[in-house]
Amino acid sequence: MYSIRPVPKHYAWGSHSCLQRVFHLDETEQPLAEMWFSGHEQSPSTVIVDGEPRLLTQMIAEQPLTMVGSRSSSEFGPVLPYLFKLISATEPLSLQVHPVAFQARAGFNEENREGIPLDAPERSFKDINEKSEMVVALEPFLAAVGFSTRAFALKNLELLHLPVAQRMVEALNSAALRSEDESFADADALMPIAATVWSPSRKRLFRAFHAAITAEPMNAEELLADLRRAREQVEHARNDLAFDFAIRAASAFPGDVSSLALLMMNPVSLQEGESVFLPTGTPHAYIYGTAAEIMTNSDNVLRAGLTVKHKDITNVLQCLDCRTSTPVDPSNAQIATMLMRNLAFYKPDVSEYMLAYGQVDVQHEPWPVINSLARHYDSLIRQISGRTPFPHAGPRVVVCTQGSVKVRSEQDTVVLRQGQAVFVPASDGWAYVEAVSDGEGDPQGKYLVASTPF
Known part of the structure; x- marks a missing residue:
C-alpha cells in the first residue's frame, strides 16, 4: 500500500471549513471545493514510494499489472479507470451535462484542431473519455438531477409571471414536429441528429430547456421576487424543494435565468449514506452539501449556466438527454447484497468504478446509517456480520473520513487517521478495513473505498 495525497481544487462554490476539517488543513479565505x-x-x-513522492500516473504507466491489475489494464489500458473526489458545496454550482464517449472524442479532437490549450478556461473537453458519475452523501446533500415529468415542470412554471417562464410553458405545450412550429426554429436548429427519432415529449423538454439557458440575463431582484411569490403558492413538498433550489441558484448568480431550468428537474435531498447515479447526458446541478463523488476518469464538463466559467451551450444541447427520469439510486438493484452490518456498497451499472462507505467500531455498535438504509429499503435488507473484504485484485483508494481505521491487505497493514488515505494496488490482493483496538487511534472510524467493481 502507498500513502496517497489528494489534489486540492479551489472553486468559489466550495466550503471554508468542511474539507479543511476532514484533511486537517488551515482555514483560509480561499474556499476548498474538492x-x-x-x-x-x-x-x-x-x-x-520509499519515502519519495511519485505521480500516480507515472507509477501506473511503468507498472500497470502491479498497480491496476490485468483485468483493468486489458479493458482500460495503463490508467486508473476512475476519478474519486470528496466535494463540499456551500453555494450552487454549474448547471451541466457530461458527454458520452463518441461526443468526448469528437469534442476533444475538435478543440485540439482549434489549438485550444488543455488548461485554457474556454476548453470544454479535457480528455476523450465519457463521463458518468455517482454521489454518496457524507452529510445532507442537495442536487437537481435529470428531467422530471412535464406535469411537474408545468405546475412550477405556470406559477411564474416572467416572460422566459411563460416561453418555457409554451415550449412544453408546443407542437412536436419542427415543420409544424416555426416559433421554436432557433431551438430546433440546435437539436442533435438523433432528434429525428425523438418522441414529442423529448422535443418539448429540449425547447423549454433551451429557452432557459439561452435567455439573456435579467434584473436580479425581479427574478427573485417572482420566484419567491410563486413559491408561496406551492402546495407539495417536492415542488417547494424545486423552488428552493431555483431561489438559491438565482441568489448565487444574480439575474441568471438558467436557474428556471431547475424547476423542470428532479429535486433530490440525500441524507448520509444515500446516493444518486448520473448517467452521461443527464442535466444536473449540485446545490449544497458534502459528499463522496466517483466518476469515469474524465474532467469533461459542459456548462449551461449558474457559473462564472465557460459556457458551451451548443455542446450541452448536443449531449443533453431529454428523457424524463427518476433519479437512479445505485443501491437499488442489489441492495440485499450491498449492505452489511457496518458497510454499504454502491455499484452502478458501469465497468469503471464502485464505492463502499463504512464504519468500524471497537465496541461493535451498529452504525445508524445502515439502520436508516435498512428502514428505507424495508424487507430487501440482509444484515451480514463479520469482516468485509474487497477480494478482487483491482486498484483501490481507501480514505479515512472520521476517527481512525486499520487497513489490512495480503502484503501490508496501515493505520489511517482522519484525512489520511492509501492506494492499494492490485498486487496487494484482498484488503479489508477494521477498527483500531490497540490504543493507537479512536475506537470508531468511518471510511470510503473507491475501486473497480468486483
Whole structure:
C-alpha cells in the first residue's frame, strides 16, 4: 500500500471549513471545493514510494499489472479507470451535462484542431473519455438531477409571471414536429441528429430547456421576487424543494435565468449514506452539501449556466438527454447484497468504478446509517456480520473520513487517521478495513473505498 495525497481544487462554490476539517488543513479565505484522488493526466495525485513522492500516473504507466491489475489494464489500458473526489458545496454550482464517449472524442479532437490549450478556461473537453458519475452523501446533500415529468415542470412554471417562464410553458405545450412550429426554429436548429427519432415529449423538454439557458440575463431582484411569490403558492413538498433550489441558484448568480431550468428537474435531498447515479447526458446541478463523488476518469464538463466559467451551450444541447427520469439510486438493484452490518456498497451499472462507505467500531455498535438504509429499503435488507473484504485484485483508494481505521491487505497493514488515505494496488490482493483496538487511534472510524467493481 502507498500513502496517497489528494489534489486540492479551489472553486468559489466550495466550503471554508468542511474539507479543511476532514484533511486537517488551515482555514483560509480561499474556499476548498474538492479533493481529488486522481489518476487524471491534468491533475494526478502523488503516492509515497520509499519515502519519495511519485505521480500516480507515472507509477501506473511503468507498472500497470502491479498497480491496476490485468483485468483493468486489458479493458482500460495503463490508467486508473476512475476519478474519486470528496466535494463540499456551500453555494450552487454549474448547471451541466457530461458527454458520452463518441461526443468526448469528437469534442476533444475538435478543440485540439482549434489549438485550444488543455488548461485554457474556454476548453470544454479535457480528455476523450465519457463521463458518468455517482454521489454518496457524507452529510445532507442537495442536487437537481435529470428531467422530471412535464406535469411537474408545468405546475412550477405556470406559477411564474416572467416572460422566459411563460416561453418555457409554451415550449412544453408546443407542437412536436419542427415543420409544424416555426416559433421554436432557433431551438430546433440546435437539436442533435438523433432528434429525428425523438418522441414529442423529448422535443418539448429540449425547447423549454433551451429557452432557459439561452435567455439573456435579467434584473436580479425581479427574478427573485417572482420566484419567491410563486413559491408561496406551492402546495407539495417536492415542488417547494424545486423552488428552493431555483431561489438559491438565482441568489448565487444574480439575474441568471438558467436557474428556471431547475424547476423542470428532479429535486433530490440525500441524507448520509444515500446516493444518486448520473448517467452521461443527464442535466444536473449540485446545490449544497458534502459528499463522496466517483466518476469515469474524465474532467469533461459542459456548462449551461449558474457559473462564472465557460459556457458551451451548443455542446450541452448536443449531449443533453431529454428523457424524463427518476433519479437512479445505485443501491437499488442489489441492495440485499450491498449492505452489511457496518458497510454499504454502491455499484452502478458501469465497468469503471464502485464505492463502499463504512464504519468500524471497537465496541461493535451498529452504525445508524445502515439502520436508516435498512428502514428505507424495508424487507430487501440482509444484515451480514463479520469482516468485509474487497477480494478482487483491482486498484483501490481507501480514505479515512472520521476517527481512525486499520487497513489490512495480503502484503501490508496501515493505520489511517482522519484525512489520511492509501492506494492499494492490485498486487496487494484482498484488503479489508477494521477498527483500531490497540490504543493507537479512536475506537470508531468511518471510511470510503473507491475501486473497480468486483
